[in-house]
Amino acid sequence: MHEEITHPLVQHKLALIRDQDTGHKKFRELATEITMFVCYEALKEVRMKNVNVQTPVAEAQCKKIAQDLVVIPILRAGVGMLEGILDLAPTARVGFLGMFRDENTKEPVAYYKKLPRESKEALCIIVDPMLATGGSTVAAIDEVKAAGAKDIVVVCIVTCPEGLQAVESVHPDVKVYTASIDKCLDDRKYIVPGLGDAGDRLFGTK
Ligand code: PRP
Numbered sequence: 001m002h003e004e005i006t007h008p009l010v011q012h013k014l015a016l017i018r019d020q021d022t023g024h025k026k027f028r029e030l031a032t033e034i035t036m037f038v039c040y041e042a043l044k045e046v047r048m049k050n051v052n053v054q055t056p057v058a059e060a061q062c063k064k065i066a067q068d069l070v071v072i073p074i075l076r077a078g079v080g081m082l083e084g085i086l087d088l089a090p091t092a093r094v095g096f097l098g099m100f101r102d103e104n105t106k107e108p109v110a111y112y113k114k115l116p117r118e119s120k121e122a123l124c125i126i127v128d129p130m131l132a133t134g135g136s137t138v139a140a141i142d143e144v145k146a147a148g149a150k151d152i153v154v155v156c157i158v159t160c161p162e163g164l165q166a167v168e169s170v171h172p173d174v175k176v177y178t179a180s181i182d183k184c185l186d187d188r189k190y191i192v193p194g195l196g197d198a199g200d201r202l203f204g205t206k
């Protein structure tokens, strides 16, 4: 399952963040803004409860959020999406999964894990700007499921058909929300046209 958020504001900001001349300050701001739009859609998945509220005029049948939220950035680039989602959901707990792609095999290498105990009952939102081969996202979902979580969504900024296929074949119960489904992967397993190396562009490294 996946959903591409094609709102004009998202498309406009994607044009800016893709530009190779966009420096790390602006890249970070755009990552935050795009994250807010895509996470707004992903938060449709949260469980709600009915409540009655007394307005000055009458009783209203309303709904409130009935589920904890746990945001899980995949280190390092996922940290670039944390501010955007916490602006929307300031009471969310935060877990971290450290993973990098081995330069030769392109397989994810896990190096850190700290998930809140509440993950089991919460809506867990895994965030990483790039879902390329899908290896890192599949491994992250494996970890979050191993912690007992049942309600999991993934939010990324850019993905491609290969990555979506990889995630959907292993975890068909987890929906991916993205700002763009790009064309393909290149021979270095970078998304085309993509954003380049999201971690380096966010943090000004190379
Ligand atoms: C990038 C990106 C994802 C992963 C995507 O991280 O942020 O985590 O690659 O690739 P995949 O879908 O093929 O697994 P990277 O390994 O560059 O680490 P970094 O975030 O520390 O820069």
Ligand code: URA
Residues within 6 Å of the ligand: 130, 132, 189, 190, 191, 192, 194, 195, 196, 197, 198, 199
């Ligand atoms: N990681 C990135 O940062 N960019 C890609 O295109 C693929 C993996």
